[in-house]
Amino acid sequence: MNEDDNQVLSVNRIKQSLESVNFVSTNKESAYEYVKRVNIDKDNVERFLSWLILTDSIPEGKDLWNISFFHIFKDYRNRLNFFSVDSKNVFPPLLKETTRESILCDISRDNSFLMRMVEQFHIPLSMVDDSTIRISRVLMITLSETPQYDYIQGFERFAVIAYVLSLQFVLRINLSLIEAEALASLLLRCLLQFSEPSRFLERNSTTMQYFINLDSYLYKHNPRFMEMMSPICSENFAAPWIGVLFADIHPPNESLLIWDYVLLNRSNIPLFIKALVSSHIKQIPLEKRGYDLLDVVFSYNQWNVRNIINESESQIHAKLSFISFLTMLSL
Helix, strand or coil: CCCCCCCCCCHHHHHHHHHCCCCCCCCHHHHHHHHHCCCCCCCHHHHHHHHHHHCCCCCCCHHHHHHHHHHHHHHHHHHHHHCCCCCCCCCCCCCCHHHHHHHHHHHHHCHHHHHHHHHHCCCCHHHCCCHHHHHHHHHHHHHHCCCCCCCCCCHHHHHHHHHHHHHHHHHHHCCCHHHHHHHHHHHHHHHHHHHHHHHHHHCHHHHHHHHHHHHHHHHHHCHHHHHHHCCCCCHHHHHHHHHCCCCCCCCHHHHHHHHHHHHHCHHHHHHHHHHHHHHHHCCCCCCCCCCCHHHHHHHCCCCCHHHHHHHHHHHHHHHHHHHHHHHHHHC
16 A cells, blocks of 8 residues: 555556556446345455446546546546645635534544454554544535535434445555546545435425435334334434444445445435335344334344345335336326
């Protein structure tokens, strides 16, 4: 791993780094097959490349990556240079001051989440000693260039995951930390599309309707649970799950496996998130009345993530097949 942010950027250096490693995911077919594997211990470098390929962030074909990565790194460095950013400790003067402060505060507070990922994925601590600054900068730059997204709490989790996956990639092929930042910004653009459900939670008008719809879905798929939970509605237990896409209730490797399937179902994210909520609930043991079910929900941690994914896939496929059937009847 080269820690020098100021090393000379060249196509040849990137090409040599890429040629030093063989990759499984090089086109959409291989990327799709890799992401689809229900394997908790997937290689995150292959996952990182697969996500970028499937979201059209990099082209298919390893022979094209050296040029693509060169332009990604060059563009990111140019943005930092434009704002005279010292890569060690300066933020670009982007976004409102209150937003910048919120981002830095949220990422600093989320350090335990970062360290869980660092520990599980065996990343050297020396590689993350300035990660709060780097992740904050990635998020600020990315949001400044995607005005359709206003910062909300939870986005910092997307930024942390984007940076950790990018860091693992540059560690594997011996690139620099500033290049990990550049790739994290690229990946974060993709991950922000996952945030659609959490954005409903920022406005009272949309929050109420969102959870009314979720309640209706859960009464169909989890009737006994919802009857036992009544009069408490899904907002009271599902909002924390949805805001960070279940990252708080699973270890990092399981969270990323869930996110693999969120990516695969990105054209139906709101429906798939409902299916994930329902599938989690199905694993919570239901005892007799007279105990606090909400406490059980928040304390339960014996999740079987493979079954959660399989059940969610089953629910969404059944729903989409029914919608397709109704469409055919209307023709």
